[in-house]
Amino acid sequence: MEQIKGVAASKGISIGSVLLYQTGDPKVSKKQTNDVLGEIARFEAAVQTAVATLGELHERALQTVGEKEAAVFEIHQMMLEDLDFLEGVKDCITSESCNAEYAVQQAGGQLAEMFAGMDDEYMRERASDVRDVSARVVRVLCGCDGNPLEGVKGQVIVAAEDLMPSETIQMDTSKVLAFVTRLGSKISHSAILARTMGIPAVVGLREGFDTLKAGQEIIVDGFNGDVYLGPDEKTLAHFKNERDLYLEKKRVLRSLIGKRAVSLDGKEIEINANIGHPADIALCEENDAGGIGLFRSEFLYMESQDFPSEDFQFESYRDILQKMAGKRVIVRTLDLGADKHAPYFKLPHEDNPAMGYRAIRICLRQPDIFITQLRALHRASVFGKLAIMFPMITSLKEVLEIKKVVALVKCQLDEEHIPYSKEIEYGIMIETPAAVMATDLLAREVDFFSIGTNDLTQYTLACDRMNASLSELYDPRNLSVLRMIALTVRNAHKAGIWAGICGESAGDLELTGLYLKLGVDELSVSPASVLEVRNKVLHTDSREVDDSMLNLYTV
Incomplete structure (x- = not known):
């Protein structure tokens, strides 16, 4: 058994097998074009498609996690209407005579780096929003904007480099036991969404993430930020008991609604x-x-x-x-x-x-x-x-x-x-x-x-x-x-x-x-x-x- 340490992002305990989920920007390469106007038109059409999809995600989020967490998708829509981003992409296409996919990655990457370099932690976390928005447009341009867990059978613990808010909200939560990520913080949108959906999560595993293997049985301790790989019977029994106690505690707390604090x-x-x-x-x-x-x-x-x-x-x-x-x-x-x-x-x-x-x-x-x-x-x-x-x-x-x-x-x-x-x-x-x-x-x-x-x-x-x-x-x-x-x-x-x-x-x-x-x-x-x-x-x-x-x- 091996124990790796991360950051506790969402309370709860889950036991299950790992699904290694590939996230982030689709891999694209720079291609020269003689049709600059055509590439700009492709980009503008992709933006409109992405805006429409974000509208659908917003409606879905309203139903599943509430108004607060759904607001992130409205913010993403506004980002896609931001003139600095739009003009940055168009300028890249024009000045470098390149394909729209490459230009989006370049402009989005520069904007994300600007946010990531800020002192304020809240603003630094907005870099992930920029990357999410950029990746969405690139996926539309590449024709690969699908459901993250399509085809997955049974329940799994999703392990990813990081999770974008749109990826998190699109997942079928009946299939997700927990989230674990190499990157991320307690105030990232995906961590907030996990807490709202009641899904245990440990983020910021850093190099410990490399020890995870597809199909491996692990325990996710969302209270202490620990992940146990290949747990022995004693450890399994302990955490199953802790999980049951936590669920009972949640039930008892709900019974206090309406009571005075005396x-x-x-x-x-x-x-x-x-x-x-x-x-x-x-x-x-x-x-x-x-x-x-x-x-x-x-x-x-x-x-x-x-x-x-x-x-x-x-x-x-x-x-x-x-x-x-x-x-x-x-x-x-x-x-x-x-x-x-x-x-x-x-x-x-x-x-x-x-x-x-x-x-x-x-x-x-x-x-x-x-x-x-x-x-x-x-x-x-x-x-x-x-x-x-x-x-x-x-x-x-x-x-x-x-x-x-x-x-x-x-x-x-x-x-x-x-x-x-x-x-x-x-x-x-x-x-x-x-x-x-x-x-x-x-x-x-x-x-x-x-x-x-x-x-x-x-x-x-x-x-x-x-x-x-x-x-x-x-x-x-x-x-x-x-x-x-x-x-x-x-x-x-x-x-x-x-x-x-x-x-x-x-x-x-x-x-x-x-x-x-x-x-x-x-x-x-x-x-x-x-x-x-x-x-x-x-x-x-x-x-x-x-x-x-x-x-x-x-x-």
Whole structure:
């Protein structure tokens, strides 16, 4: 038996035989042509065919994985209408007098390399979208755009160099036990699709992928990112038992839908969901989230080619509020910078972007952008229960400046006779040590705190959370971080406001009991974690939690 290590991309355990699936761009060679106009016409026809096919895939994805994941195929359609891509292909055909297939590969490859070289992980993953789109057009030109698993009998574990979103969604899921890939990351579209479809997946096997053989029996552990080749009887028995336990756990969690999150000692806590796109609401509903504790509005900017207009933003916020049907929706204002970028912002290069020009600093220095977003949010507020949250606060001065801008926006809307809710809650993220140490003052100016433990951990421990070599130092359970959370909650309650946690540690089941004991009012987690956290709360007695280490010193 051999064990190889990858990245856990989708939970679950599968046991089965390997199907080595050949993916990627069809192999084409450069051919000279005397009919440049004819090749351009072939290319344009192939693009139209590809657009039509993507429309069909979008409809199929809506039925199988929902609106959020289906959106990728709309994005691919837009890519095929992108002038840089279209003109790049035509210029290559014209300047090199070459065949359309070769030109598509060249232009698509250059565009993919541009994305792959970006600092932001989200943008780097968009390189796979470009490759997917290019490969689709080439397959149409070559006449080989078929079903990926056509002719496969029985159930298999699909092993591939990488999987494009279109390949993933076209597969007959009744035949797929799991996915394993040499490349890929947890945030690739195919990994997201695998999670949505409930198919276990391990990606990023790298050189370990070369040890896989067609027809070989393997175990895929989507919890730990392990793949076992030729497992012995003891290992098989162990993982069959783990698989059955997991399926039973999923059944039990579904039974918690509709129940309040009340601990054994009677403490109730609100459990909400973090989302980054209006389409994510379907997952919130499916997992019975109490509301949206964090809507990352920067994705509206990252998915746009230019600054999103007030009307565009208004429609997005209105859509969310209407779909949440009276449940509270907390929208975080623009949080670009650091690891999130939109090229048209033209943000300066920084040696230390995590501590640079980002989030509220951009909004206060470029108030036209800030006012546009705040106007859109206030206009949408009449359609539901809205709360607005401001990130990356370091001082009372910033909060007072924000309140002036909010007052200006309300004055504008009043003068224009545009209605907005008078019940909007205004809160701030507590994610810097500076904010923590001023929580007694800040609490007097806002309606709530939401603790962003990702950045709070990073700044407290002077540890870049994006630096893999420092992963052992980056610890949200560090005593100093937990004391900062305790101080924040204490000062919030003294001022009569509520305090929640929206960072990754909100979903850490080892900390749930401590958060209950500290009096945390709300936890906002990924939609898939809502029921797991609720289950933990229901089986926890916070009186039994030892929090003595937090009180060794007066804070």
